[in-house]
Amino acid sequence: MxxxxxxxxxxxxxxxxxxxxxxxxxxxxxxxxxxxxxxxxxxxxxxxxxxxxxxxxxxxxxxxxxxxxxxxxxxxxxxxxxxxxxxxxxxxxxxxxxxxxxxxxxxxxxxxxxxxxxxxxxxxxxxxxxxxxxxxxxxxxxxxxxxxxxxxxxxxxxxxxxxxxxxxxxxxxxxxxxxxxxxxxxxxxxxxxxxxxxxxxxxxxxxxxxxxxxxxxxxxxxxxxxxxxxxxxxxxxxxxxxxxxxxxxxxxxxxxxxxxxxxxxxVQHSLEVTNESIILGYTGIYSSFYLPTIKTAKKFNVNPIDVLVELGKRKVVGGQEDMILDVAYELSKRKDV
CATH class of the missing domain: 3.20.20.70 (Aldolase class I)
Known part of the structure; x- marks a missing residue:
């Protein structure tokens, strides 16, 4: 057939x-x-x-x-x-x-x-x-x-x-x-x-x-x-x-x-399945958030997985990448308390 x-x-x-x-x-x-x-x-x-x-x-x-x-x-x-x-x-x-x-x-x-x-x-x-x-x-x-x-x-x-x-x-x-x-x-x-x-x-x-x-x-x-x-x-x-x-x-x-x-x-970064990418799929976050989240999390000294989990809760979509900065900043302030 x-x-x-x-x-x-x-x-x-x-x-x-x-x-x-x-x-x-x-x-x-x-x-x-x-x-x-x-x-x-x-x-x-x-x-x-x-x-x-x-x-x-x-x-x-x-x-x-x-x-x-x-x-x-x-x-x-x-x-x-x-x-x-x-x-x-x-x-x-x-x-x-x-x-x-x-x-x-x-x-x-x-x-x-x-x-x-x-x-x-x-x-x-x-x-x-x-x-x-x-x-x-x-x-x-x-x-x-x-x-x-x-x-x-x-x-x-x-x-x-x-x-x-x-x-x-x-x-x-x-x-x-x-x-x-x-x-x-x-x-x-x-x-x-x-x-x-x-x-x-x-x-x-x-x-x-x-x-x-x-x-x-x-x-x-x-x-x-x-x-x-x-x-x-x-x-x-x-x-x-x-x-x-x-x-x-x-x-x-x-x-x-x-x-x-x-x-x-x-290729500039590993394309293997990472903990961060798993969270993208698990929480349903737009894939283009991956690299900006890792970069921003490093800048604010917070865990990128924590940032992604919070973004998932907020049901972000493409075009809302500015929220990465907001979430990372909020998490960093919580650490300081």
């Missing part, structure tokens, strides 16, 4: 940038894109970790401008689609038009799991430009499977080509992934994808569970580069799909070569 194929969207050059403080050079982008093109991934997502327009003081300034890295990426991609992430409120309509001019042909409009309405105009513009458009629901663990299914139905009504469930905190386990993907597949008629993080060490397992439950797309990064303990590693995921006799269109050995040659030298 022939198994249905799965499409790989590699986000090394977007979500992976969180782990290197958004310091990709144009040369890095070209090298990695060449490797992804030769490896046969469906799409390469490129840009700041917070998406196009995300290079700000709050989120972190990128080394290169969006236009420069997107133009560089486009020059190296022929069969692999050039993709961007757009977070409404950071990325603008003008940013999306500029990205299209640079050669971007796939946009994923990323919203908090209950706030799709803020991305409606961006989805509409992407379709008008003739782009492939996806709705991308961040922090999906924060609402029930049934509530998420309702959001998926709304996204489908907006005319998107496919829809993503993002486990932005690496908080889900395979059983939950399976339940959600099956329900979401029943709710909509468009393809769906999953974006997993490895904070509990479950990224590959969750991605495979998603595929077996009906997912059509899987996000990965070379070497697992990403926030927290990283993303689903492209190489291991493709190897696992190969063993399952699931077609990805990818050359495993070229992926391994690209990751080892162009990504491994850029």
């Amino acid at each position: 022939t198994k249905r194929p799965v499409k790989i969207i590699d986000t090394t050059l977007r979500d992976g940038s969180h782990a290197i403080h958004y310091q990709y050079s144009v040369e890095d982008v070209k090298n990695i894109c060449k490797g992804l093109e030769e490896s046969g991934v469906y799409a390469a997502e490129v840009g700041h970790g917070a998406g196009i327009g995300g290079s700000t003081l709050q989120y972190g300034l990128a080394k290169e401008a969006d236009r420069d890295i997107l133009t560089a990426a486009a020059s190296c991609l022929k069969n692999t689609k050039l993709a961007v992430l757009l977070v409404p409120g950071l990325g603008t309509m003008d940013d999306l038009k500029a990205a299209y001019e640079c050669g971007v042909r796939l946009v994923r409009v990323a919203v908090h799991c209950t706030e799709l309405d803020v991305g409606m105009q961006h989805i509409k513009l992407g379709k008008e430009l003739g782009m492939e458009v996806a709705a991308f629901f961040m922090m999906s663990h924060m609402i029930s499977a049934e509530e998420l299914a309702e959001q998926f139905k709304i996204a489908e009504s907006y005319g998107v080509d496919f829809i993503y469930m993002a486990d932005s905190s690496g908080a889900m386990v395979p059983e939950e992934i399976t339940k959600r993907v099956k329900l979401l597949k029943e709710a909509v008629n468009v393809p769906i994808g999953v974006h997993c993080h490895n904070n509990l060490g479950l990224a590959v397992g969750n991605s495979l569970a998603a595929y077996e439950s009906g997912a059509d797309f899987v996000d990965t990064t070379l070497q697992g580069l990403g926030a927290g303990s990283g993303n689903t590693p492209t190489e291991a995921t493709v190897a696992a799909f190969n063993k399952m006799q699931v077609e990805t269109g990818c050359d495993l050995f070229k992926l391994m070569e690209a990751g080892e040659k162009y990504v491994r030298p850029l």
